[in-house]
Amino acid sequence: MTRFSPVWHPMTQHKTAGDALHVERAEGAILHVRKGDVEGQTRPIIDGVSSWWVNTHGHCHPKIVKAVQEQAAKLEQVIFAGFTHDPAEKLTRKLISTVRTEFRRCEGSALEFAFYSDSGSTSIEIALKMAIGYFAEKGEKRHRIIALDGGYHGDTFGTMSTGSRGVFNEQFEPFLFDVKHMPFPRKGIEGKVLSYFNRYLKKYGSEVAAFVFEPLVQGAAGMRIYSPAVLKKMASMCREHGILLIADEVMTGFGRTGSMFACSKAGFKPDLLCLSKGITGGFLPMGATLATREIYKAFYKDTKAEQFFHSTSFTANPMACAAAVASLEIWEDEPVLENIQRVCESHRRAAGWFSARPDVAEVRVKGSIFAVEVEDDNGGYLSDMAQPLYDFMLDNGVLLRPIGNIAYILPPYCIKEEELEKIYETLWRGLDMVRDRGKKKASEDDGRAANEHRRYQNVA
Numbered sequence: 409m410t411r412f413s414p415v416w417h418p419m420t421q422h423k424t425a426g427d428a429l430h431v432e433r434a435e436g437a438i439l440h441v442r443k444g445d446v447e448g449q450t451r452p453i454i455d456g457v458s459s460w461w462v463n464t465h466g467h468c469h470p471k472i473v474k475a476v477q478e479q480a481a482k483l484e485q486v487i488f489a490g491f492t493h494d495p496a497e498k499l500t501r502k503l504i505s506t507v508r509t510e511f512r513r514c515e516g517s518a519l520e521f522a523f524y525s526d527s528g529s530t531s532i533e534i535a536l537k538m539a540i541g542y543f544a545e546k547g548e549k550r551h552r553i554i555a556l557d558g559g560y561h562g563d564t565f566g567t568m569s570t571g572s573r574g575v576f577n578e579q580f581e582p583f584l585f586d587v588k589h590m591p592f593p594r595k596g597i598e599g600k601v602l603s604y605f606n607r608y609l610k611k612y613g614s615e616v617a618a619f620v621f622e623p624l625v626q627g628a629a630g631m632r633i634y635s636p637a638v639l640k641k642m643a644s645m646c647r648e649h650g651i652l653l654i655a656d657e658v659m660t661g662f663g664r665t666g667s668m669f670a671c672s673k674a675g676f677k678p679d680l681l682c683l684s685k686g687i688t689g690g691f692l693p694m695g696a697t698l699a700t701r702e703i704y705k706a707f708y709k710d711t712k713a714e715q716f717f718h719s720t721s722f723t724a725n726p727m728a729c730a731a732a733v734a735s736l737e738i739w740e741d742e743p744v745l746e747n748i749q750r751v752c753e754s755h756r757r758a759a760g761w762f763s764a765r766p767d768v769a770e771v772r773v774k775g776s777i778f779a780v781e782v783e784d785d786n787g788g789y790l791s792d793m794a795q796p797l798y799d800f801m802l803d804n805g806v807l808l809r810p811i812g813n814i815a816y817i818l819p820p821y822c823i824k825e826e827e828l829e830k831i832y833e834t835l836w837r838g839l840d841m842v843r844d845r846g847k848k849k850a851s852e853d854d855g856r857a858a859n860e861h862r863r864y865q866n867v868a
Contacts, residue, residue: 424795426799429802432447434455434467434468435467436466436823437454437455437822437824437827438452438453438455438827439453439454439455440453454805454806454819454827455467455819456807456808456817456831457808457809458819460685461685463686464662464690464735464821465738465742465744465821466820469689471738472688472691472731472734472735475731475733475734476731479495479727480727483726484725484726488524489719492724495729496729499732502733503522503732503736504519504520504698506736507519507669507681510668510672511671511677513675514672514675514676515676515677516653517677517701517702518700519677519678519698520701521699521700523698523718524723524724524729525694525695525723526693526695526720526722528561528656528685529567529695530564531658531695531697532567532656532682533562533564533718534682534695534718535620535697535699536553536567536570537716539553539618539679540617541706542702542706545707545709545714549615550614551615552588552612553585553587553588553616553617554587554588554608554616554619554620555572555620555621556589556591556621557572557589557590557592558592558626558632559572559620559622559656560572560628560629561622561658562658563576565584568584569584569585572589572629574789575790590604590608592626593634593635594632595634595635598634598638602641605645606645609648609649613649614650616646618651618653619642619643619653619654621642621655622656622657622660623657623660623674624665624670624673624774625665625670627659630814631774631818636673637674643676653680654678654679654680654682655669655680657681657683659685661681661687662687663744663745663776664686664775664777664818665777666774666775668739679699679703680698680699680700680703681697681698682696682697682698683695683696686735688728689738691728694731744821747822748775751775751776751823752773755777758778761836762780762835765839766783767783767842768780768782776818779816780815780835780839781813781814782814782839783813784812784813787812791812793813793842794812794813797838797842801834804837804838805834806834808835815835815838817831817835
């Protein structure tokens with residue numbers, strides 16, 4: 409019998425969920441999960457979601473392991489107000505250089521300053537405070553924020569406000585500040601969305617402080633993809649009204665869409681760039697908010713009352729900074745982009761197979777991201793198919809975590825071709841299981857309805 413655990417896990421309904429799987433070790437794209445309660449006896453599971461999109465180079469990459477171990481022996485943590493250290497200085501210069509190179513052909517002001525935090529949510533919160541504070545310091549009354557419908561930017565109250573209203577934040581809606589959510593510019597309605605966007609900005613543009621968006625791919629909405637050209641047009645409209653652009657690249661950053669940052673595909677530099685997840689290669693929690701010189705200078709004043717008021721206890725943690733430096737060096741020393749391209753090509757081949765299934769509504773591929781939207785009358789995050797498919801995949805040695813009726817693959821870039829093939833093949837069988845389960849349930853429902861009808865006739 410498994411011993412009860414007092415751990416409260418995220419995004420988990422503990423009353424109906426099974427026991428959490430106990431991971432003993434990992435390497436590459438493989439998690440070694442304990443068999444039952446026997447320590448040392450494990451079975452392999454392919455990490456098809458990069459452990460919630462954070463792991464870029466594979467688990468326990470030796471270069472990052474070495475960097476963290478060495479840093480832990482020198483300096484593990486220090487207050488960052490009034491102090492600094494080599495890992496933070498090195499990371500900042502390397503990160504800004506990476507951003508400068510990636511955006512060298514893009515329009516907009518350079519991102520020259522980095523503010524560190526400990527998660528994706530905090531990186532967005534900081535960007536919102538910077539944008540609102542920037543206009544306050546300039547004496548401009550801009551009290552509106554705009555975002556895209558379907559967006560997810562985190563679980564703090566500011567990020568929940570900018571995120572789309574729904575099951576994630578329904579209980580907290582009375583406490584969220586008002587944000588204008590623009591229609592998602594899905595294929596076929598881009599023109600209508602842009603027209604609506606333009607009309608809104610003509611009326612309220614001078615009151616809007618920032619536009620918050622996930623560039624090209626909305627992750628938690630089910631890997632919904634939209635056009636770089638549409639995003640560029642939206643950004644241009646915002647710039648005409650002096651609105652700051654906050655790019656949430658927490659998921660898309662560090663190669664997920666095929667380029668280092670998704671915004672570069674749209675040809676512009678955001679005013680505030682929010683990073684997390686892959687920044688340390690998935691080793692340690694870290695967030696970063698990169699800002700332009702103009703935003704930095706808005707808080708560069710003679711009085712403390714006009715400084716930027718935000719802090720995180722573990723700001724620029726030395727071990728996290730060391731991991732992030734090592735991760736960026738892997739980008740320089742190893743064929744990371746080539747691996748991403750290889751994964752993308754495999755996804756595109758698989759897309760052809762899955763698109764032919766009558767139970768599949770759409771297949772979406774962007775860089776290392778692969779998503780299958782399954783036909784489901786009760787679709788959405790609470791779809792009945794998610795849990796059975798999740799369980800089936802785990803039972804067959806693959807970790808996928810469906811978002812409702814959408815199954816997605818977002819692997820570490822080092823994943824082997826045979827591991828990808830196993831994911832596709834297992835997912836195919838998993839969708840067969842979901843289909844057959846649905847047919848059986850429909851047949852049972854029909855049987856119950858027929859019995860009820862006969863009972864009614866007998867009574868009559």
